[in-house]
Amino acid sequence: MDVPSSVKDKVEGVEAELEQLKKENAALRLMLQVMSNKYKMLSEAYFRESNSQVPTICRGLTRFDLCEDQHSHKNILIPQLQLAANSSQVFVETDPRDESHIVKDGFQWRKYGQKVTKHNPFPRAYFRCSMAPGCPVKKKVQRCMEDKNFLMATYEGRHNHEVNPSIGQSLSSPTSSATTSISGFPHSVLDNPLRSAITLDLNLSSENSSGNDDDYNNKRSMEDHVAASLAKDPSFTLALAAAVARSITEHPKPPTN
């Protein structure tokens, strides 16, 4: 019995969609695992600090920012972890064969060094902003260890000038998608329409980044990949945030003294 080609196409379409959903589910599961582990680590660190009588600033603890999705005009919860003051991280999907460390973010950068770090075989490049004399902003760019599709750029400092749109235009190009959270930047920069509409900063604080075990790096790399793909879909982010919130509330409380 012959199956009409239109039906066949439809079936193939549904199968492709199913496959896509499976991938997204896998990504979500991974994300939940990572965030759950991260929450556990942070909780332990927090309680250790509390118990050691050291004055504590709650840096690096998870909070949820309420933001409005520009497309659906619904508020979405965005899990966000703060880096050190004036510091932020950006994840950019690039061709893994591209070794140029170029993150087109609207600024002009001058490279002043490159280094191979201990836990990542890919070299880390160091840049200074060269758009304005005396601009104190620096950035570090390094390819994610386990997912070569992503570059991780760490920004430090505040720009003392405006962004140049002609430099940043490729940020919105189809071949380069950025998942950004830029803290410490002037509003004029943040309001730039060239900037990615979705903010999803899943980074640990600078304090936690001082941990240098492989386990941590593995989690971080997985996080980078998952965060970048999920951040493209605000409704998915909403569902994720709800699931994470459930995960956190169900997590057993750390021992108290």
Next chain:
DNA sequence: CGGGTTTGACCGGCGC
């Protein structure tokens, strides 16, 4: 020739 990149050397912080 000026501006950017490369790369080895150097420096300072940190843990042991």
Next chain:
DNA sequence: GCGCCGGTCAAACCCG
């Protein structure tokens, strides 16, 4: 004090 490691410097080099 020593060694490790990340970050920076600066001379050499490249390119338009």
